[in-house]
Amino acid sequence: MTRLQTAPPETESHPSPDLFRKVLGHFATGVVAITAIDPETGQPTGLVANSFTSVSLDPPLVAFCVAHTSTSWPKVRAAERYCINILAEHQEDVSRQMSKKGAAKFEGLGWSHSPGGSPLLDDAVAWIDATLEDEHLAGDHLIVVARVENLAAAERPPLLFFRGGYGRLNP
Numbered sequence: 001m002t003r004l005q006t007a008p009p010e011t012e013s014h015p016s017p018d019l020f021r022k023v024l025g026h027f028a029t030g031v032v033a034i035t036a037i038d039p040e041t042g043q044p045t046g047l048v049a050n051s052f053t054s055v056s057l058d059p060p061l062v063a064f065c066v067a068h069t070s071t072s073w074p075k076v077r078a079a080e081r082y083c084i085n086i087l088a089e090h091q092e093d094v095s096r097q098m099s100k101k102g103a104a105k106f107e108g109l110g111w112s113h114s115p116g117g118s119p120l121l122d123d124a125v126a127w128i129d130a131t132l133e134d135e136h137l138a139g140d141h142l143i144v145v146a147r148v149e150n151l152a153a154a155e156r157p158p159l160l161f162f163r164g165g166y167g168r169l170n171p
Helices: 017-024 073-079 092-099
Strands: 032-037 044-049 052-056 061-067 081-086 111-113 119-121 126-138 141-153 159-162 165-168
Touching: 032 061, 032 073, 032 092, 032 119, 044 061, 044 073, 044 092, 061 126, 073 081, 081 119, 081 141
Parallel strands: none
Antiparallel strands: 032 044, 032 081, 052 061, 061 141, 081 126, 111 119, 126 141, 159 165
């Protein structure tokens, strides 16, 4: 049995950001692209997050976290409806493209309208149409709680994020 190594005590009352990222990077997550139609421009907009989870079955709620400095979240939020696209293992390039700042996030990407009218990315593992239920400021991020309006899934493996990089599931 392997023992967990304990880190030397930090001199501050909390761990450094580097140590925090390193340790939490050991928790593998999926990757989601949260997409909407910007009500000001009529163009698709979106952001990527790897902090996504189910919250409640009744009512159906999910949550994700975004940096409170995000310039994309206010556009998505203003749309009132958005689509949470769970990315597939071959969509690392989609994640990287949608993570960038600027208007070219959808350039060259295939998508259609979800039943709720938001961008549904081609080949996503699953999609969830949602509306804003609540928002909570938590440190340097916002915890966004969303009410699920509609959803569906395909049978394909997800894109994973682990230790600061992308990976694939090998069952």
